[in-house]
Amino acid sequence: MTGHAIPSVLRAEKINKYFTDPVSFHVLKDVSLEIKKGEFVSIMGKSGCGKSTLLYVLSTMDTNYSGKLYLDNRLLTGQGGEALASIRNEYIGFIFQFHYLLPEFSVVRNVMLPGLKLGLKSAEEVYQDAMEKLRLLGIANQAEKLASRISGGQKQRVAIARSLINSPKLIMADEPTGNLDSKNADNVFHLLRDLSHQEGLSLLVVTHDQDFANQTDRIITMEDGRIMSTA
Amino acid sequence: MMNWSVILSISRTHLLSRMKQTIIAALGVTFGIGTFIILVSFMTGLNGLLDGLILDRTPHVHIFNEIKPSKRQPVHFFDPYDDSFNLIHSVKPKFRGEKINNALPLMELLKSDDRVKGITPAVKAQVFYSAGMLELNGLLNGVNVMEEERLFNLEDYIFEGIPKVLHQTSNGILIGKGVAKKLSLTVGDNVQVISSKGDLFQLKIVGFYQSGLAEIDNVQSYVNLKTAQQILGEGDSYITSLNVKLHDLEEAPRMARQIERGYDLTAIDINEANAQFETGTTIRNLITYAVSITLLIVAGFGIYNILNMLIYEKMNDIAILKATGFSGRDVKYIFIIQALLIGLSGGVLGLIFGYFVSLLIDHTPFVTEALPTITTFPVNWNPMYYIIGIAFALASTFLAGYLPASRAEQIDPVEIIRGQ
Ligand SMILES: Nc1ncnc2c1ncn2[C@@H]1O[C@H](COP(=O)(O)OP(=O)(O)OP(=O)(O)O)[C@@H](O)[C@H]1O
């Protein structure tokens, strides 16, 4: 690496993971990768090759692996659950394939929760931030509705707004457009790309959509738990 | 870092969105705590009543001169028979009279003891109440009536008169209600009593005495100490019993033993006199706590079940919270707080419920011959029970919530997210 190199946000070194139940199964094999600041990276690969599993490891939710994981050159591997939770809260946004929202909370409350947990700003400021994110995603008019009372596409955008609330360094998404029609999928894609370019946000997105992947900065291809190419 | 306001708001939303289950869980606690308050207020009220009935008027130490055979018979004074097994038949007590020797100095001595709250002398005189041809067996209790009132609440058992009047009327008598009824006597009338020596005395009725126990009320009357001494033809120093009231009841047995050892007298402490009484109190307390704890355990299982179900339903929420940066501990507190909120609201409701039912009991008429001064059921309004009640509610719901909450803490978000 040269002095001019763009700093890395996330770095994984020789990640190996096994499932032991029901039979021992080597699901991630020597996975090493690096995501730089402001990079928009997609991961592709056949169903069952280990993409989701990798994403859970990279997001710090799954700690049952060997190898090393760094965020901003800070070693995450071996840290306690409490510390990892607060790192996720502050630095990592996660968008699931299914629009995981808390159904009994209002849309804006859902967006606010990680911000309230972080506790750096007052509830009023977090509310303003949340409204701004919802506006950015074009669903500010749904803010006070219950999260269980909006459409699938709207839910997905709420989830994106939530992932942005603490201005993370990195957003990971597992097939964020898998559930959306092509128009909505396109919207989501443009949104993510704009964020990446404008705010210097790094993005790591698992997708099956070749068109989507082609428009990202870089595609990582996986096969049977191994990274085949990172071009 | 804990962020209580978020945790609290999440707990609240969970509870409010499941209003029905929340209410059912809280009502369980309400029922447990309410029952506890009602039971404990009523039971201890009853205890207090019986305390008043027995403890207040029973001397803590009752000193008198008992007629009994000497422990050491003449043969014991004869050394050669020391090692032998002596059988003595037909032992007779020596008559010493009922008088306590040196009663007045003894009284002064006991009064100077720190443990003693007060001491009253008494003279018991066997008499006959006479009315025309009729003669009724009777017992005059000669007392220092003002002291008796101060230490043993004599006033509670006096009707149509007050102790002070007796104090001011040298030949007055507070006559047993049963006696008065038999002889058709009212306040202001005179009654004649005949002493055991056959002397006749005129006494003026200044009030009625009613203990609630017919056997006593048919026989016993109160007169001034002086009157009793005169009837017996004795002087000022003639005292047949001393009644001691202590600051601390627990000291009674020790004090009684000391007096028996120091003087040739019999001293009965209140525990000996009312051995069965303590047992009753203990059993009532036991029942109160056993029933309340049982109800709270049942309520606790209800809460445990409901929270377990809630956590099962809320798997997704838990996974999302954890994925977005809430720690396992945060999640655990979210559910513990829900349990505590159920405990708090149910508990407070239970206190209110218990309070009003107790109020109802307190106003329910309860009239019995045996307890002349009681008009309604007794209730103890000690605020301590309300504090214990709410502490009970919080402790039991905390215990019930702890296990499910710890389970929520352990839930692996990856498993849930993958499971979709
Ligand atoms: N809990 C588990 N226990 C055992 N094996 C598992 C478990 N979870 C996943 N696997 C296996 O690990 C492999 C990788 O699963 P993963 O979900 O990462 O695949 P994926 O690449 O995300 O697939 P898809 O594109 O269908 O989402 C699969 O073969 C799957 O059967």
Ligand SMILES: [Mg+2]
């Ligand atoms: Mg997957």
